[in-house]
Amino acid sequence: MVVSSELSSKGHTPWQRALLTASILTYWLLPTTARVIIHSLPLQVVEGENVLLRVDNLPENLLAFAWYRGLMNLKLGIALYSLCYNVDVTGPEHSGRETLYSNGSLWIQNVTREDTGYYTFRTISQRGELVSNTSIFLQVYSSLFICGRPSFLAKLTIESVPPSIAAGGSVLLLVHNLPEDLQSLFWYKGLTVFNKVEIARYRKAKNSSEPGPAHSGRETVYSNGSLLFQDVTWKDSGFYTLRTLNRHRKMELAHVYLQVDTSLSLCCDPLESAQLSIDPVPQYAAEGGSVLLQVHNLLEGLQTFSWYKGVHSTQDFKIAEYSIATKSIIRGRAHSRRETGYTNGSLLLQDVTEKDTGLYTLITIDSNVRVVTAHAQVNVHKLATQPVMRVTDSTVRVQSSVIFTCFSDNTRISIRWLFNNQSLQLTERMTLSPSKCQLTIHSVRNEDAGEYQCEAFNPVSSKTSLPVSLAVMNE
Structure with missing residues (x-):
């Protein structure tokens, strides 16, 4: 072809020669004279999917058009299409997954998180002038949240629901991020894992639990690892x-x-109800906020108190130590410069992140060298991001099945489902995956037609996906 010889001249790479042919460099900052519109189809895309950056209102009488990564750098070219010769030339940012069509649209296959960013589309007139310059931001969502299989990067954690319980009530020790290839799990009273303090165990192969020596008859262990205390x-x-x-x-x-919480209990010694305790305020915090570990019932004649990150009171985990006599604070190795200690024993954590989630230990010593210890659980969550929903087929026949899947970039997130802007009422024909991020409707009926959404939420925030419409056709 003639274009091949033109683009092969002067010792440039094919992409550089294409740029020179189109005279883009000269007219980079010219104003936009045509209203080109770009749509992402689908609007939200998950890792592994394909996306079409569709171009509408393509100007007429063009010499060429080109796609770039980013907003300003002309060297980050993906592909250029010559309308004179009906051929395209790939650029340095072409990964082998992009296809450029004669209508200007760009097809990207098997997208990854690295594909997230701005994409710029430029058109050049037959006189070599820049006609339009249009950009779009492509957000590729992670498929980190797989139904029934938490991310292998997520750390095993336990949450007390509620954080504090009155005597006589029930509490669930809720487990997050069980190993994907779990074989068995064991619950123990205390910090040790000796047989005599084993409460219960669960074996996945048998899908059964067994009580241990420390079982009181009030504990129930579930297949998701959680432990219910009644x-x-x-x-x-x-x-x-x-x-x-x-x-x-x-x-x-x-x-x-x-x-x-023993303050409302009548079963214990009054002295016990005045025990050293810590209240996290708030109980659940969003990243970037603050948490006050508020201390109650400090010892009389207090001499020193120390704060530790975690359950081990060693120097590696010490945040700070306060001396009443000298009114001095000594920072420990675990101090991050975001902690502030007060004379009443309380500790303020500022600009918290998810890494601050966990147990904190306070150790107090009085003038009689009496040592009293208390613990507190800090829960920090990221603000929920908008989830993405996918459906196996948006048009189905009655008596068939359909599956909706909800993807979220967040860990430690819960999922609920909406139907026509109302909370979905599950029927005997509907099933949820263990993590509730997948909804299956069996034997579809006409009344199942409508708009479905999923909501990703945690104790500090929630986000709802864009609606997906389901149409039901009769046989």
Whole structure:
């Protein structure tokens, strides 16, 4: 072809020669004279999917058009199309997954998170002048949240629901991020994993649980690892440990502190009701906010108190130590410069992140060298991002099946479903995956037609997906 010889001259790469042919460099900053519109189809795309950047209102009498990564850098070319010769030339940013069509649209296959960013489309007139310059931001969402299989990067954690429980009530020690290849799990009273303090165990192969020596008859362990305590007493306060084993015999441990509020209880010694305690304010915090670990019932004659990150009171985990006599604070190795200690024992955490989630330990010592310890659980969540929903088929026949899947970039997130802007009422024909991020409707009926959405939420925020319409056709 003639264009091939033109683009092969002067020792330039094909992309550089295409730029020179179109005279883009000369007219980069010329104003836009045509209203080109770009649509992303679909509007939201998940890793592994394909996306079409569709161009509407393509100007007439063009010499060429080109796609670039970013907004300003002409060297980040993806592809240029010559309308004179009906051929395209790939640029340095072409990954082999892009296809440029004669109508200007760009097809990208098997997208990844690295494809997120701005894409710029430029058109050049037959006189070599820039006619239009239009950009679009492509957001590729992670498929990190797989139904029934939390990310392998997510850490095993336990959450007390509610964070504090009155004696006589019930509490769920809710487990997040169980190993994908779980073989068995064990619950223990305290921080050790000895047999005599084992509460219960669960074996996945048998889908059954067995009580241990420390089982009181009030505990129930579930297949998702969570432990339900019923009719709690003040004696149930303290640490609990979860141990998991996967099929490769890899062990993982997680701890949680169960706080039983004895202030309303009549069963215990009045002195016990005035025990040292800590209230996180707020109980659930968003990233970037602050959490005050508010201390109650400090010892009389207090001499020193120390704060630690985690359950181990070693120098590596010490945040700070305060001396009453000298009124001095000594920062520890775990101090991040975001903590502020107060003379009443409380600790303020500022600009918190998810990494601040976990247990905190306060150790106090009085003039009689009496040592009293208290613990608090800090829960920090990222603000929820908008989830993306996919459906196997948007038009189905009655009596067939359809599956909706909800994708979210967030971990430690919960999913709920909406139908026509109302909370979805599950029927016997509907099933949810264990993590509730996949909804299956069996034996579809006409009344199932409508708009479906999924909502990703945590204790501090929620976001709802764009609606997906389901049409139902009769046989």
